[in-house]
Amino acid sequence: MSETNDSSAEESRRGFLGSFAAWAAALVGAVLGVGPVCVGVYAFIMDPLRDKSKDLPKKSRGSGADSEGFFRVASVDEIASVVPRRFTIVADKQDAWNFIENQAVGSVYLQKSETGDISCFHTTCPHAGCSVAYEQDSAAYHCPCHNSSFKLDGSKLEVDGSTNPSPRPLDKLDVKVDDNNNVFVRYVDYYTGKHDQIEK
Ligand code: FES
Incomplete structure (x- = not known):
């Protein structure tokens, strides 16, 4: 295989890893952001001291x-x-x-x-x-x-x-x-x- 083909395969692999890392980071961020909101909503609904x-x-x-x-x-x-x-x-x-x-x-x-x-x-x-x-x-x-x-x-x-x-x-x-x-x-x-x- 030629050097040109090797370097374009390497770039494509890096591109894929970069995109994957970006999506993973976005997913983790979403989970961390939504988690506390869910906990807050659950605590609000289940709080026995809340005046229902x-x-x-x-x-x-x-x-x-x-x-x-x-x-x-x-x-x-x-x-x-x-x-x-x-x-x-x-x-x-x-x-x-x-x-x-x-x-x-x-x-x-x-x-x-x-x-x-x-x-x-x-x-x-x-x-x-x-x-x-x-x-x-x-x-x-x-x-x-x-x-x-x-x-x-x-x-x-x-x-x-x-x-x-x-x-x-x-x-x-x-x-x-x-x-x-x-x-x-x-x-x-x-x-x-x-x-x-x-x-x-
Ligand atoms: S409770 Fe004591 S006299 Fe009525």
Whole structure:
């Protein structure tokens, strides 16, 4: 073979290697560039602390409450007597991973006075969070855990021979009634063990 042919074969080989190196460099650069973007997108989607409720349709974020935080709990007819009646608060729940509709999130006692006024108390004992129950015999709310008792108006009841450990009265909640006799409660949880009623 002639010298001319040898040198053109060598140039062609160098050209091929040069092109291959350029493509390889471009490929590596693309992978290195896209990798962090993918990792970032994955981390964003999988982050359990991200507030996914923002992804929900606006209608689903209401958790069943109106814009002022009131839940429909009952109709006036369901609170027929002065004896308190317990109701469950139902709302949509959202945690880091799940959106679940119509879950029981708490409970309240609704009661009607002799003049027809409706009042509402949280069923959670302000002492340490057990659930109070209304006892018809004593016409009072009682907590079985450490013997706190409360009158119908929610104030603390001191029973002879025992100490009431609750630091405050039962937690009273705001109530409103609409033109169709629907009873709405502004349901809020409060810290237990505090002298003052502090919203969580
Ligand atoms: S939790 Fe109710 S008295 Fe202690």
